[in-house]
Amino acid sequence: MIQIVDYEAGNLTSVKRALDHLGIVSQITPDAKTIAEAERIIFPGVGAAGSAVRNLRERGMDQALCEAFEKGVPILGICIGAQILLSHSEEDDTDCLGLIPGETVRFQLSDPTLKIPHMGWDGIEITQPHPLLAGVRPDDMFYFVHSYYLKPEREEHVAATTDYETVFASALMRENLFATQFHPEKSGPPGLDILRRFATWEGNPC
Amino acid sequence: MLSKRIIACLDVRDGHLAKSVKFVNTKNIGDPIAKAKEYYEDGLDELVFYDITASSDNRNIMIDVVDRVAAQVFIPFSVGGGIRSVEDGRRVLLAGAEKVNVNSAAVKNPKLITELADAFGSQCAILSMDVLGVAPSAAIPSGYEIVINGGRTPMGIDALEWAKTGEELGAGELVVNSIDADGTKDGYEIRLTRLIADAVGIPVIASGGAGKPEHLYEVLTDGGADAALVASMVHYGEYTVRSLKEYLHQRGVRIRMCYGTTERADC
Known part of the structure; x- marks a missing residue:
């Protein structure tokens, strides 16, 4: 069973609906103990980093997620759920979980025709093969909505990049942890494919 | 680089798909859920549902439509019509919509845009x-006036000013619907779309007047739009979403090409 972390960070039902459609059993839980003992975790979220991390700490979810990571439980972070995995976010100057060294920073774009947030469909370039991205085709696009981007310290933690004037990490990987800046649950067939692969992924990065 | 989006607009009345011409003479043309699914499988990028149900007693029917669409369509979609408060917005978001869409209610009460943006984030608040x-x-001064009540009531507000105000109040996207072009199939109002796209820093969705694939090309290039809204062009089977995308792709517009449903073979 996949446990979806409920920490009042936006619409969690989209992920649940996508998993239901794929016939994958999941539940949304606000309970830290359930997360600490989960066999598989999705950490979604939309909204602002500051309130998201505050809600997470109030529930003891930060500890639970770190415990689960240490145990080797497969974890998938999505959007804010990906940003919070890094050490720090510029948004609300927020200290985050630090499961992957690096920070989340705001887009600074010089081209006035480019808009912030980076919202809509964009491609990804896979920089390191990963089992969850094995079904991605060269022309596939994914749905993004974000004003801040993932900037991990080490290249080994980047699974894919996207170019929006700035080339940023659109997917992160570290051992049993995988995270996407885009929303697989709203990205049509290639997005659903990532969720489907996650449901059986053993947590091994290669 | 982001792709240009094609968005299909579905007017829903009492749970049925309706198509209006210049906002009058609406008629039932099918099941919105089946249409949404068909377009999704044909590679559509996004959907907009406008609830044009006359009676507020029937609003729950719309929530049910949203809920059923969200269970089988995995692209973003927004819901408009009848959203007058944060609570109204919350209901459609919880039912599975990605964004809410406000129009007349925001003209009458501009604070609504800010309230929605504060509650759910700007990316959730679309101003039509x-x-x-x-x-x-x-x-x-721009020669473009804001009208409400389906185009019947002029408000004495300049459309260009309203677009800028909407952005300042927190709207994350603008739908610019030309009442003059709506239903004509003669093409989008390119000048109006360009005027607004140049004046704001948020995405602009062009609406009203699409009749041929060239019209989409024009508004996404000359018109400066980030997305093109289509309705009757695809509702009656005259064009498929896929054929529109292939046309734009061939003409060099960056477009997402993706068809089919869930399953794909392991590579």
Whole structure:
């Protein structure tokens, strides 16, 4: 069973609906103990980093997620759920979980025709093969909505990049942890494919 | 680089798909859920549902439509019509919509845009504006006026000013709907779309007048739009979403090409 972390960070039902459609059993839980003992975790979220991390700490979810990571439980972070995995976010100057060294920073774009947030469909370039991205085709696009981007310290933690004037990490990987800046649950067939692969992924990065 | 989006607009009345011409003479043309699914499988990028149900007693029917669409369509979609408060917005978001869409209610109560943006984030708050071409005047220097109530009531507000105000109040996207072009199939109002796209820093969705694939090309290039809204062009089977995308792709517009449903073979 996949446990979806409920920490009042936006619409969690989209992920649940996508998993239901794929016939994958999941539940949304606000309970830290359930997360600490989960066999598989999705950490979604939309909204602002500051309130998201505050809600997470109030529930003891930060500890639970770190415990689960240490145990080797497969974890998938999505959007804010990906940003919070890094050490720090510029948004609300927020200290985050630090499961992957690096920070989340705001887009600074010089081209006035480019808009912030980076919202809509964009491609990804896979920089390191990963089992969850094995079904991605060269022309596939994914749905993004974000004003801040993932900037991990080490290249080994980047699974894919996207170019929006700035080339940023659109997917992160570290051992049993995988995270996407885009929303697989709203990205049509290639997005659903990532969720489907996650449901059986053993947590091994290669 | 982001792709340009094609968005299908579904007017829903009492749970049925309706198509209006110049906002009057609406008629039932099918099941919105089946249509949404068909377009999704054909590679559509996004959907907009406008609830044009006359009676507020029937609003729950719309929530049910949203819920059923969200269970089988995995692209973003927004819901508009009848959203007058944060609570109304919350209901459609919880039912599975990605964004909410406000129009007349925001003209009457501009604070609504800020309230929605504060509650759910700007990316959730779309401002739709119905625009009518008028003779330029001191009050309407751009020659484009905001109208409400389906185009029947002129508001004495300049559309260009309203677009900028909407952005300042927190709207994350603008739908610019030309009442003059709506239903004509003669093409989008390119000048209006460009005027607004150049003046704001948020995405602009062009609406009203699409009849041929060239019209989409024009508004996404000359018109400066980030997305093109289509309705009757695809509702009656005259064009498929896929054929529109292939056309734009061939003409060099960056477009997402993706068809089919869930399953794909392991590579």
